[in-house]
Amino acid sequence: xxxxxAVLGATGLVGREIIKLLEERNFPVDNLSAYxxxxxxxxxxxxxNKQITVEELxxxxxxxxxxxxxxxxxxxxxxxxxxxxxxxxxxxDNSSAFRMDEDVPLIVPEINGDLLEDYRGIVANxxxxxxxxxxxxxxxxxxxxxxxVTVTTMQSVSGSxxxxxxxxxxxxxxxxxxxxxSARHYAHPIAFNLLPAxxxxxxxxxxxxxxxxxxxxxxxxxxxxxxxxxxCVRVPVKFGHAESCQVELGxxxxxxxxxxTLEDIPGIAVLDDPHKDVYPLAIxxxxxxxxxxxxxxxxxxxxxxxxxxxxxxxxxxxxxxxAVQIAEKCLQVRKK
Amino acid sequence: xxxxxAVLGATGLVGREIIKLLEERNFPVDNLSAYxxxxxxxxxxxxxNKQITVEELxxxxxxxxxxxxxxxxxxxxxxxxxxxxxxxxxxxDNSSAFRMDEDVPLIVPEINGDLLEDYRGIVANxxxxxxxxxxxxxxxxxxxxxxxVTVTTMQSVSGSxxxxxxxxxxxxxxxxxxxxxSARHYAHPIAFNLLPAxxxxxxxxxxxxxxxxxxxxxxxxxxxxxxxxxxCVRVPVKFGHAESCQVELGxxxxxxxxxxTLEDIPGIAVLDDPHKDVYPLAIxxxxxxxxxxxxxxxxxxxxxxxxxxxxxxxxxxxxxxxAVQIAEKCLQVRKK
Numbered sequence: 047x048x049x050x051x052a053v054l055g056a057t058g059l060v061g062r063e064i065i066k067l068l069e070e071r072n073f074p075v076d077n078l079s080a081y082x083x084x085x086x087x088x089x090x091x092x093x094x095n096k097q098i099t100v101e102e103l104x105x106x107x108x109x110x111x112x113x114x115x116x117x118x119x120x121x122x123x124x125x126x127x128x129x130x131x132x133x134x135x136x137x138x139d140n141s142s143a144f145r146m147d148e149d150v151p152l153i154v155p156e157i158n159g160d161l162l163e164d165y166r167g168i169v170a171n172x173x174x175x176x177x178x179x180x181x182x183x184x185x186x187x188x189x190x191x192x193x194x195v196t197v198t199t200m201q202s203v204s205g206s207x208x209x210x211x212x213x214x215x216x217x218x219x220x221x222x223x224x225x226x227x228s229a230r231h232y233a234h235p236i237a238f239n240l241l242p243a244x245x246x247x248x249x250x251x252x253x254x255x256x257x258x259x260x261x262x263x264x265x266x267x268x269x270x271x272x273x274x275x276x277x278c279v280r281v282p283v284k285f286g287h288a289e290s291c292q293v294e295l296g297x298x299x300x301x302x303x304x305x306x307t308l309e310d311i312p313g314i315a316v317l318d319d320p321h322k323d324v325y326p327l328a329i330x331x332x333x334x335x336x337x338x339x340x341x342x343x344x345x346x347x348x349x350x351x352x353x354x355x356x357x358x359x360x361x362x363x364x365x366x367x368x369a370v371q372i373a374e375k376c377l378q379v380r381k382k
Numbered sequence: 383x384x385x386x387x388a389v390l391g392a393t394g395l396v397g398r399e400i401i402k403l404l405e406e407r408n409f410p411v412d413n414l415s416a417y418x419x420x421x422x423x424x425x426x427x428x429x430x431n432k433q434i435t436v437e438e439l440x441x442x443x444x445x446x447x448x449x450x451x452x453x454x455x456x457x458x459x460x461x462x463x464x465x466x467x468x469x470x471x472x473x474x475d476n477s478s479a480f481r482m483d484e485d486v487p488l489i490v491p492e493i494n495g496d497l498l499e500d501y502r503g504i505v506a507n508x509x510x511x512x513x514x515x516x517x518x519x520x521x522x523x524x525x526x527x528x529x530x531v532t533v534t535t536m537q538s539v540s541g542s543x544x545x546x547x548x549x550x551x552x553x554x555x556x557x558x559x560x561x562x563x564s565a566r567h568y569a570h571p572i573a574f575n576l577l578p579a580x581x582x583x584x585x586x587x588x589x590x591x592x593x594x595x596x597x598x599x600x601x602x603x604x605x606x607x608x609x610x611x612x613x614c615v616r617v618p619v620k621f622g623h624a625e626s627c628q629v630e631l632g633x634x635x636x637x638x639x640x641x642x643t644l645e646d647i648p649g650i651a652v653l654d655d656p657h658k659d660v661y662p663l664a665i666x667x668x669x670x671x672x673x674x675x676x677x678x679x680x681x682x683x684x685x686x687x688x689x690x691x692x693x694x695x696x697x698x699x700x701x702x703x704x705a706v707q708i709a710e711k712c713l714q715v716r717k718k
Binding site: 070214218219227233234247251273279282283301320323343344347353354 | 410467530532534536549551554555558563569570571574575576577578579582583585586588589609610613615617618619622624626628653656657659661662663664665674677678679680681682683684685689691693
């Protein structure tokens, strides 16, 4: 009835969340294998009343599975995943290693999941800040057309992994207790601070995170001409990325039509009644795995320009959930 | 040699900072009077090796001064300041009460300080998030022309006063110690969270903070036609507002020319070498009272569009420092 499935990088923030989601969503698994680096070998992870023992990842001895869900670091993925790839396997990669490869589909299932039909090989899961934005952009683009996006992201530290999370908490405590500031993970302290720098910088002075948003959004929406102007900022929040977006649509619009368009999307929750303190909150994304959208309003000067503010759980829809949804879509299109 | 000067609202975050700055900058004061609400009456504030006793504010018994520096709440200012106003007095108001009055100059001294020549009466100090933005926009506008501004602010809690600061620290500690989240000052918790809502909301779904940025920027720059699209977000930072800005200039530009233009402004520090982890930091504004500017880069698609990111101390340049600089400018233009 089910399939054999393996999780690579099973002990990281995203890997653990993937395993939790496979259980929560009752994904049809016969055998689940969990792999990680030698350091985590022997750890046990709960899955459906069983304890899965984490094995050291060795491509020569890896279990034969139909689907591999990988959240290994990019540099490791680059080497390991092609070794695992075979004609009858789907490998869903959460890293950035293959996202821009022409032959690799970059998937947000509700937008371009049809590309998975009869597909085998590596499938790329987009960057966390890209996913939640395209979830909102896609229906707007379909209905009103889309010309340009200006976005400032406010990204939580969990996007940098478990150690960054611990650093935020430790730095915060140190500051509260001793008034002392130290940089335990990033180049500068993150506790009670803001860092307008995510990932390394390109020669054009954009950060790699910003360039990912540009390239990946264009690829997912099949819009190489789309104008995107991103600024990515790290903020002292545990989970949940928020994004302040200004979009130039293809035509004039009524705000109510925008609201209805977004309310029709199952993965979106419109939280937009600021007069009653209702708007997307970063901390709400810990409990709600949809992309929260609010602060909808027209530009004060340009009739085709819309503002919105969205927030989503970067570990769930931004990573693990989207990966599991890709796996679900693979099964679904295979059955047809 | 000096003048008689009074500080109204002397025990608040901004009032205390004004008194500190008057001393630091050696402002020529003969007599300093300090006023606050009845609750703070009798408190003592250090000023130049003396202790000033805070008196209850009563317009009938207020000391006769040449300059009054007020950081009272807007609703109080509205009533009290016109009662104090006289032909020979300058009243510098930090609240929003009179900012949009046609007859009241709204001043950032290095931009439009010349309006203070021979002026007596109420002078308005702009909103904190407006000041640091116009400090950067003005030289760009002078050199390259300015058509449109899109800005997302990330504003520290000190902008909401002493109690908000205490709430952030208390909420943070509660969360670290007990994993508990409570909203001690805003409608929602601010610790480890983001609130895209500052001040009340207008019918057009913009917050009052956002509308302040639009109206005040247009007034200060004498540009009623300037397009401004702001989104204001409260972030869990103690001091320092940061702003992610995209500006459409009047003509094409070289990035180096932008950098040189900004480097020439005494109130600006260009911190722009992201490859070496150099960019504006919110926490740096506790030590540096200039407006920090960085992340300078051209739009990827439009040749007249520039991005920058700035940060400034909302209590200093965003409030107390600008107010004291207005007072200094008043003395300077009076001497001519």
